[in-house]
Structure formats: C-alpha cells, structure tokens
Amino acid sequence: MTKDWNALNIDLSSGTVERETLSCEYVRRFIGGRGLGAALIAPYATEGVDPLDGSVPLVLAAGPLTAAGIPSGDRFSLSTISPLTGTVMDTNSGGRLGRSLRRAGSDLMIISGVSADPVVLVVEDDEVRLEGALDLWGCTVSETILRLTERWGKTAGMSVIGPAGENGVRYASIMTERMRAMGRGGAGAVMGSKNLKAMVVIGSGKVPVHDKERLKVVLEESNRWLRAHPVTSKALPALGTPMLVKICTRAGIFPLRNFQSVAVGEDQAYTGEELAKRFTVSSSGCTGCYIQCGRVTEAEGSRGEGPEYESLWALGPDLGIEDLAKIIPAAHRCNELGMDTISAGGTLACAMELAQRDVRPSTVRFGEAGSIMKVLEDIAYRRGEGDEMAEGSLIMARNAGAQEYAMQVKGMELPGYDPRGAQGQGLAYATSNRGGCHLRGGYLIAREILGIPKKVHGTQVLGKGGHVARAQDFGAVADSLSVCRFATFALAPEYWSRMLHAVTGWELGGEDLIRTGERIITLERILNLEMGVGPDSDRLPPRFTNEPLTEGACTGEVVHLDDLLAEYYAHREWPGGIPSENKIKELGLDE
Secondary structure (H helix, E strand, O other): OOOOOOEEEEEEEOOOOEEEEOOOOHHHHHOOHHHHHHHHHHHHHOOOOOOOOOOOEEEEOOOOOOOOOOOOOOEEEEEOOOOOOOOOEEEEEOOHHHHHHHHHHOOOOEEEOOOOEEEEEEOOEEEEEEEOHHHOOOHHHHHHHHHHHHHOOOOOOOEEEOOHHHHOOOEEEEEEEOOOOOOOOOOOHHHHHOEEEEEEEEEEOOOOOOOOHHHHHHHHHHHHHHHHHHHHEEEEEEHHHHHHHHHHHHHHHOOOOOOOOOOOOOOOOOOOOHHHHHHHEEEEEEOOOOOOOOEEEEEEEEEEEEOOOOHHHHHHHHOOOHHHHHHHHHHHHHHHHHHHHHHHHHHHHHHHHHHOOOOOOOOOOOOOOHHHHHHHHHHOOOOOHHHHHHHHHHHHHHOOOHHOOOEEEEOOEOOOOOOHHHHHHHHHOOOOOOOOOOOOOOOHHHHHHOOOOOOOOOOOOOOOOHHHHHHHHHHHHHHOOOOOHHHHHHHHHHHHHHHHHHHOOOOOOOHHHHHHHHHHHHHHHHHHHHHHOOOHHOOOOHHHOOOOOOOOOOOOOOOOOHHHHHHHHHOOOOOOHHHHHHHHOOOOOOO
C-alpha cells in the first residue's frame, strides 16, 4: 500500500480551507506524528520568530498506526514552536481526535492565522467549518468539553484550551475530551493566540489496513508481551505512574523543595500506594489502551483525572507539601485551567526558593499549601504575581537576577528526577530538543532506574552518550508512530516495524525505524540552531554540577555534564554540538 496522506490547510484569518496531498514517500521519511510535524514546521523556524504572532502554524498529525486497532496506538501529535522555550516542539495525547480525523478521511491539519473572534474548528467527515465560540471563551476545560459534548455527542474527538491558553500563559496546555493533557511547551498558548478555543472532529469512515491477517498475527504476539511485562501488566494498571514515588525515593533521586534535597526512607505520605488506598475512585485510560495507567481521584470535594507522578511531585513535595488531600485538588485545578502541572509547580518552587533566600518577595512559601490554589488562578488569569509567573521560572528568576534558582533547561521546568543520581537523565535533560523534558530527552529513567530494556547504573558516566542517543531516537519513532511510550517498554522496534508493515505496507525494519528517529532528532536540532538555540543551551542549572547530594542513595554525586556531552556529541557526529555536513547528508536532510 502506498497511500498518500491527506492534509487540511486551514487559515483562521480568512476562514478558508484547502486540501493538500503529501506523497507517501515524503511522509515515510518522517513516519508521521512528531516527525512529520517537525518537517512541516521547518519553514517557520527562523531567528526571532514569535510563536504567538499568528504566523506560526499548529500542525496536528496522526501517526500511520492511528485508528488501525494497534494497542496504545491511537495517539496524535501537535507540533509548533514553543512560546516557553523558543524551540521546535511537539506534544501528544491519547484522546479521540487523531482517530476521528483519520476516520474523517484526513491525516493531518495545518492550522495557521488568527481568527478575528473566538472559534471552534469543526471537522465532520468531508465538511470543515469554523463556528463562533464567544459563549465558550472564558470557560474552564470541563465546562467547555461538557457543552461541546452536549452538542456533538460522546464519540466526537475534542481538544480544547482553558483560561491559561486564552491568556497566553507560556506553559498553557491543550486538553482532550478524556482530560488528557498535551502539557509541555505551551501549545495551549499558541492555540489561544489564534482565538481557537476548541477543535471537534467526527469521522465515520474506516482506516484501510494493508494486510489484515499479518496484522492479526503480530497483534496477538504483541499483546502477549504487553500482558507479560511487569510494568505494563501489573505496576501501571495497579498504581498508575505514581508507582514511581517509592522507586525513585529508594534510588535517591526523588527531589524536594526545588531540588534542594531528595527524599529518604520509606514512610512518605504521598506514595502511589497511599493514593490508591485513600483517594483513587477508579482507573482510566486513553482510547484503545490496554494498560489503563490513568487514575480518577477525589479529595476535598475535587474529583478528576490524575495526578500523574510528575503532577503529584511538582505540586507536592517539590513545594514542600506532602498531604495528598492538598496536592490532588491543585492538580485537578491545573487541568481545569489548562496549564502544565510540571511547569506550574516548577515555577512555584522557584518563587518559593527566591523568597526563602530573600531574593524576591512572594506570597508562596515552602510547605504552605493554603495559598497554592489562589496563585494557580492568578497565573491562569495573569493577575498580580501570577502575571510574572505565567512567563515561566527562567524569566521570573532572571528578572530577579538569580537565574541559577530556576530548575530548567532551555526555559522548560524539569520533571521529578534528580539527575545527580541518574547521569543519563541529566544528559537527556540537557540535550532534549524541546527543553528540560524527561520524555523528549529519551526517558533514561527507564534504563537507569527501572532496568528497561536493561539495567544501566544511574551514577555510571561512561557509555551514557550512546544510551541517550539510542533512547532519544526510539522515542522519536514512538512519537511519530503516535504510540504510547509505555507500550515501547514491552515491545522492541522490530514489533513496531512489523505492525507498520501490516498496516501500511511500508518496508522499514527495526533499525530502519531507529535511523528515521535519528533523522527526526537531527532535523529538530537543525531547526533549533536556525532559531538561535545552540549548544550553549545544552546546560543544566549549576546546582546539579556544583552541589553534591548530601543524603540518600546517591550522596556525594554531581552530574559530570561536560564528559557526558563530549561522548554524546561524538556518538551523534555533532562536533561541538552541531550536526556535521556528512551526518546531514547521510540522513538525507540536505535535500
């Protein structure tokens, strides 16, 4: 099968829609999803570009496996330029939107321009139109989804923004009808700058499959692996991602109070086990997912999705708050406001440390949960101190002359793994193309802490350059196929290759996929260089390289970043952090 891809070009300024065909050969070079998004964003990646001025498009792309019945494979990607980091970025989610779009006969949407008034973009099979959304502007995420569901039904795919996106918070998220977040990097602010409140897609068709019998065989085999793997079959279904609290604490990498220390011991009140026992109402999952890692929780009258491990940490122990009854409503409120929990928590933690050190006054203090809910509201509506916090921790700390207390890379707040006990994760933070992110950096925690696909000791330095590069390349493949990262714990590249061939007919082996992942990572690197984000930004906050841990399993450790970077650049053939001409040519990026 050599099916070309159907794209919708939607100009919000003029209200026009044009249909375009992308050749199968072009799409296959980048797989789909994240990779295709980066390729289509490339013309806009110029120095000085403002992601919020309307000229930069949002690219919504499905993966080639989306809607084909693949386990954990119904995700979709949004790509743009980040208003938080100024880098190329993508974010993905497991809602129905990608599946519905493919069933409506299209594979991606390129949304540009700025609507004069708030609108909802509606795709209903062959029909594409804009509808007024003045009545939805100002609504929270769940209010918006409820009203759209009343009109379009429970099977429609939806992505919406909340007040944070409307008000240009630089880490505003986009939420789906299942309250799944496209959280990192501020795509919600880009959507808000276009006056685009929501996207609704209804598709009634079917996605063609190249070889149904072959797909049936590989799915039976893949499902057996998913059911056998201890993480995808037991740990995640039982506890969700908060299972990591105890694991990271034992490993000595669970950060406290803006990474000033790490947790020790076994008696924390905020573990995944405590969350399950006292606050979890039910489990939940993305469309078509077997793992069901999501949690529905309730505390102090607030009921909703999450918190995930990262949200629990960022709005809890990183702020000196250990009471789950206080953490859970804060995470729910971030979802309602449409705001990334990691960046919101990281910015609050930075403000708390600046106040602790009498560098910058603040209404928030470590360990004081009472003011958190009000400040989250102030950030989303850009009121008072919240207006500066809406810019992110780097700008806030830089304004105070104390940039070193912002725990970020390239302007993106770090997630909950102290890199001093996980050297590969430190390198992953530093080299992640979209900023300080665990997932786009390659999620080395899987290898260093969980032992997936094999155990690599966290404090080991030698060899981490290659491990990080390989993990980043495979991660780019998963994001471009638009499948869940957790499913890749159980399924090696060869399984995804077989599924891809059965669905599309594409002849790409496991190593061919990894090679394509390298092409995507290198393309993103080139785009960042063109926007002025170069090797000088591959740095960690000085805390991690200069201040050894003083407690826990990794006492005395710092990140040996210069050694790690030297090995990584050599492995990638990026001398000085810049892709060589030979590497660019070898990957076909000189065309």
